[in-house]
Amino acid sequence: MTPSDTILAEYVRVALDLQVFTLSDAQRDAVTRQFMLLAAMAALFVTEPLPADAEPAPIFRL
Amino acid sequence: MNAFPFTATECVQAFARGQVSARELAAAVLARIAARNPELNAFIDVCEARALAEAEALDQERARGASPPPFAAVPYAVKNLFDIAGLTTAAGARNLAANPPAARDAVLVERLQAAGGLLLGNLNMDALAYGFTTENTHYGVTHNPRDLARSAGGSSGGSAAAVAAGLVPVALGSDTNGSIRVPSSLCGIFGLKPTYGRLPRTGSFPFVASFDHLGPFASTAADLALAYDCLQGPDAGDAACAQRAVEPVTPILQQRDKPLRVARLSGYFDANAGREARWAAETAARALGATDEIELAGAEQARAAAFVITASEGGNLHRDALRTRYDQFEPLSRDRLVAGALVPAAWYQRAQLFRHEFLARVLAVFERYDLLVAPATPVTAPVLGQEQIVVGSRQLATRPNLGLLTQPISFIGLPVAVAPLWPDDRLPIGVQLIAAPWREDLCLRAAATIEQLGLASSRPGARVT
Numbered sequence: 001m002t003p004s005d006t007i008l009a010e011y012v013r014v015a016l017d018l019q020v021f022t023l024s025d026a027q028r029d030a031v032t033r034q035f036m037l038l039a040a041m042a043a044l045f046v047t048e049p050l051p052a053d054a055e056p057a058p059i060f061r062l
Numbered sequence: 063m064n065a066f067p068f069t070a071t072e073c074v075q076a077f078a079r080g081q082v083s084a085r086e087l088a089a090a091v092l093a094r095i096a097a098r099n100p101e102l103n104a105f106i107d108v109c110e111a112r113a114l115a116e117a118e119a120l121d122q123e124r125a126r127g128a129s130p131p132p133f134a135a136v137p138y139a140v141k142n143l144f145d146i147a148g149l150t151t152a153a154g155a156r157n158l159a160a161n162p163p164a165a166r167d168a169v170l171v172e173r174l175q176a177a178g179g180l181l182l183g184n185l186n187m188d189a190l191a192y193g194f195t196t197e198n199t200h201y202g203v204t205h206n207p208r209d210l211a212r213s214a215g216g217s218s219g220g221s222a223a224a225v226a227a228g229l230v231p232v233a234l235g236s237d238t239n240g241s242i243r244v245p246s247s248l249c250g251i252f253g254l255k256p257t258y259g260r261l262p263r264t265g266s267f268p269f270v271a272s273f274d275h276l277g278p279f280a281s282t283a284a285d286l287a288l289a290y291d292c293l294q295g296p297d298a299g300d301a302a303c304a305q306r307a308v309e310p311v312t313p314i315l316q317q318r319d320k321p322l323r324v325a326r327l328s329g330y331f332d333a334n335a336g337r338e339a340r341w342a343a344e345t346a347a348r349a350l351g352a353t354d355e356i357e358l359a360g361a362e363q364a365r366a367a368a369f370v371i372t373a374s375e376g377g378n379l380h381r382d383a384l385r386t387r388y389d390q391f392e393p394l395s396r397d398r399l400v401a402g403a404l405v406p407a408a409w410y411q412r413a414q415l416f417r418h419e420f421l422a423r424v425l426a427v428f429e430r431y432d433l434l435v436a437p438a439t440p441v442t443a444p445v446l447g448q449e450q451i452v453v454g455s456r457q458l459a460t461r462p463n464l465g466l467l468t469q470p471i472s473f474i475g476l477p478v479a480v481a482p483l484w485p486d487d488r489l490p491i492g493v494q495l496i497a498a499p500w501r502e503d504l505c506l507r508a509a510a511t512i513e514q515l516g517l518a519s520s521r522p523g524a525r526v527t
Contacts, residue, residue, distance in 0.1 A: 011404075012401070012404060015404040016400075016404070019381070019385070019403065019404070020385060021384070021385050021388075021400065022385070023388065023400070027388065027397070030397040031397050031400045031401050031404075032401075033397070034373075034397045034398045034400070034401035034402075035401040035404060037401075037462075038369070038370055038373055038401055038402070038405060038409075041366040041367075041369045041370050042366070042370050042405075042409040042412075042413075044362060044363050044366035044367075045363040045364075045366050045367045045370075045412060045413060045416050046408070046409060046412050048360070048363050048412075048416055048419075050415055050416065050419050051419065054415045054418055054419055055415070055418055
């Protein structure tokens with residue numbers, strides 16, 4: 001695991017406990033792998049420059 | 063059975079002319095389902111009594127001299143996330159299978175019933191609509207009618223397989239990230255994902271409120287337009303549903319008043335398209351008179367943001383049940399759902415902000431073009447259980463990547479029709495015909511055009527093995 005992976009794994013461990021998930025170690029490992037995929041996806045857009053007045057959905061003005 | 067009408071339009075016409083009764087049509091379709099469904103596993107429940115009762119009522123109306131309604135005697139079926147009165151809406155999930163039966167039909171089912179349709183049952187799907195392959199641990203795998211060893215796509219795989227196999231001429235499904243477009247492409251039929259907010263979701267089981275769309279599958283562009291016209295209209299039960307009047311497409315489907323300004327999407331869409339997918343998009347674009355190839359800046363980020371929003375909203379929708387009944391959830395998606403429930407608010411918020419920005423960029427493109435063309439899937443139908451697909455020189459995990467080309471489009475709610483092309487006479491692949499918001503008419507007219515040119519076809523009943 002890279003240092004970044006270690007941080008993500010620790011985040012998942014704490015977040016699961018915070019939300020009171022009772023999972024086995026194997027299940028926690030599987031969730032951690034999925035979370036790392038989400039983190040890789042998030043890395044693609046979280047630094048994308050946005051206009052200062054950007055706003056979230058609703059996406060269409062009816 | 064071959065003597066019976068195959069398309070929805072033929073059913074309506076044959077019934078109106080008195081050439082066939084609704085009961086005869088319902089009985090023929092029930093026989094088709096009994097014969098083919100065991101090898102396809104497209105249907106979960108078959109509503110035999112209801113279909114026969116609806117047919118009987120139609121026949122009685124006609125005997126009294128009433129004009130047939132627009133969808134009269136058309137057999138159809140719906141994905142297992144639409145409410146059907148008297149049946150449990152399980153959304154393909156074991157953890158929901160013990161829920162009480164629905165008290166009433168989903169609004170779109172009510173509309174098709176009012177238009178004279180015959181409801182034949184509900185159809186298999188990826189559990190909770192989270193998947194692109196309809197590999198369902200509880201209800202079993204749905205097989206592709208073109209090759210039973212291959213995936214029908216998902217998550218509306220049962221809907222696409224039922225239409226492609228000729229069990230019903232029309233089916234309804236849902237599309238959050240590509241769940242109408244991916245199975246349409248892999249099964250070789252027409253599909254429509256309308257504009258976000260066009261069709262009401264009232265009475266359907268949700269997945270990702272920000273992206274959930276409902277829409278039809280059919281074996282011809284005309285049938286797709288016919289079904290879509292019967293489904294339109296506002297509904298107060300869905301807060302995202304637009305207050306727009308019905309805008310019928312069928313009367314203008316053949317209209318060719320002025321040439322469309324068409325562009326083919328390159329860049330991200332080429333980089334994630336295999337040889338057949340690229341051929342299909344180039345062929346359709348050329349036939350539609352495309353003048354340019356353009357890139358959608360930010361398509362990769364759009365797909366990534368859709369991925370994160372999906373996980374977050376889907377995970378949080380099921381969070382409480384995941385905490386207490388994790389073992390009952392689909393093994394293929396439960397870890398993703400839990401991971402999604404842990405997504406930081408900063409990622410989710412940023413994804414939604416980027417969504418708005420990406421939409422603004424794409425709306426600017428529609429000032430120059432009426433229609434954009436792209437492949438619907440990176441590859442043709444993969445073999446069931448195949449863990450990786452090959453796209454160019456890259457190997458990608460099959461399940462998350464079949465939606466690579468659809469996710470950036472549904473992310474911003476644009477209307478898309480999928481039309482099936484046949485690159486090598488063996489397996490089909492679909493093209494996305496994408497228009498500006500509320501311009502489903504352009505998507506459907508483009509699908510009809512390439513169908514008339516003989517390039518797009520559902521090839522009824524075609525099967526490789």
